[in-house]
Amino acid sequence: MSYATQADMVTAFGEAELISVTTPEGAEQVAIDPSQVTMALNVASDEMDSYLRRRYAVPVAATSPVLTRYCCVLARWVLWGKSNTSPSEALRADRKDAIAWLSAVNNGSVTLDGAVPLNVGTDFSQVATRPPAFRGICP
Template sequence: MTYAVQADMLTALGEDELIQLTDRADPPVGAIDATVLTRALEAADGEIDSYLAARYTLPLPSVPVILRDCAIDIARYRLHDRGLPDLVKDAYKDRITWLRDVAKGIASLGTATDTLTPASAGLPEMTSGGRVFARETI
């Protein structure tokens, strides 16, 4: 599932920053390299999915805005290959912390998908009829 696209990155970061981050030609051509940007967005999607899969059935029926913003920040982090500004590093760390909280059930996506649980993947599951012996019944 794609959480963000090139147009989202362009809106969030602007054309100048995207050119600086993606134009890796020698000499630079002064344009956004869609291939480099797509790879970063795919890596961000994979990273997000790795956290969401612990709690949600993927793909999600719809993409919450928060996941689009996460994908933008993660892709931006991955595109920086010439020094990493603290602002970008901090945004990435904050997004990963939030995704970990989502995976643990501490935070939610804020959508109807929050009631979904992942499939059992064919593994055995056990349930109990309750306790037979307890401190009060001995």
């Protein structure tokens, strides 16, 4: 399950950029290649799950706008990595921000509203099943 769609990518970055990064070198740039966008979104979602699975059941069903945004950012990075053009500093900074946020979720300093947390506690109840061995009175 992907945390974003091609429509989310178009909204975030524009159709022209997606056409540019999904069209093979030398080919006419006429339309977005949906298979490339889907592949990038899946790669980005898998990367996000690798951070989220420490705290939450993945894939996270309650997708929030922040998950969608960072999925788009990471998918954009994947698409630019497949093109022959170097990513801009702004793109690098966006990816760095996404990874920093995912790391914060991973270490527990940021939580996801509506996501199902994993039951990973290490504190357990202890129950005595036998009565104490000594019942006498001390002198």
